[in-house]
Amino acid sequence: MNQTPHILDELENDALTELVNIGVSRAAVSLRKMVGNQVTLSVPSVEVVGRKLAATLIQERESDELVAVRQDFSGAFNGRALLIFPESNSLELVRAVTQDELSRTEMVDIEEEALAETGNVVLNGCLATMANILQRPLTMSLPQVLRGDGQILFELAEKHDDDGVVLFLYINFAISGRDIRGYIAMLMDLPSLQSLKELIGEFIARVVGTDGGDAH
Template identity: 40%
Template sequence: MIELTELEHDTISELINIGVGRAASSLSEMVDQPVELTVPAISFVERFSDSELANAPTEVVSAVSQSFHGPFTGEAMLVFPEVRSLELVRSLLKVDVPLDTLTDLEQEALMEVGNIILNACLGSISNVLGEPINCSMPTFRKRETRALLDDDTAGGSTATNPVLMILHVQFMLRQNDIDGYVLFVMDLESIQMLRELVRRFLANSLG
């Protein structure tokens, strides 16, 4: 199990929140309405089956994913329950049509949202820790929740037991609030490298 000190956990949370704040600003400009994003909780789990997301009652989720490479590697994913993802698309596109008619627009819109949020989070980590991180183009998938990570590996590696850093993200829009998740799927070596970089950052910052 990954054991972080309170200061290490708070530092990673702050890095993520900086990125999420930038993403909210970009989304607000894109849709011409206020968009607030908050991350009320960040957790680390060794098995996806132990996560809050895996145990949610939702059968199908929509996800945008990007692999990333740098001092640590893995896959970043923005995940929504299917109905909530369609609600988000309708709110962002400002179209008042039945949810079941939005499926053709869902993939394109969510990939754009995912690209903004995932790149902002990874960019914040990269900038503050002073380490370059390269990202792939986003891809879209729709699966049953329990099969979300099937056939996927952390950062293209052959890791069979990836560690997950899971962010519960709340979208606050003009008309409604929508909950989703951001997952960072990494192997143990990459998680340990992230922790080491955070320790170095804290040592330099605190003198």
């Protein structure tokens, strides 16, 4: 079961899922411009779990090495965003981004750059949209490409891992029939998650006020 308390109630979780879906939809539009084909990104579920459980969830789903694009964010709430792929998907993603115009050798040469740019488009698009809806600015760092397993990506060796939580999203990627799937994880400590919870509460209040009590 979850190693953290239920930080978000059902309404807050639904609102956060809606925010993430809007953010990911915007990111999908930007990614479509890069790959020149239809892109579908969907977020079936949003879970808040401890870092250890998040690492376990990824390892249960993925037996091979992982590639992640990492960007730190700061503002009304702080944390780190990761776009995570099975390593076996990474060249397929580069192939999509370069629209099948490069040889395998050329793709390997630009893989890191292409992954970083893709991660930047998805993570920046998603988080910037969420920040705009929550009416708070966020600053994003430059993207960095990491490789390893869930333990490495979530830095479980760090001494303060117990108070770290992970906002864990499983994203279904579909790029013109290509077999590409990924995850987004947002790592935040409890104070940052509390700040996000308060902003979500303000967002819900605005929606309820606008819709006359209907919080859809």
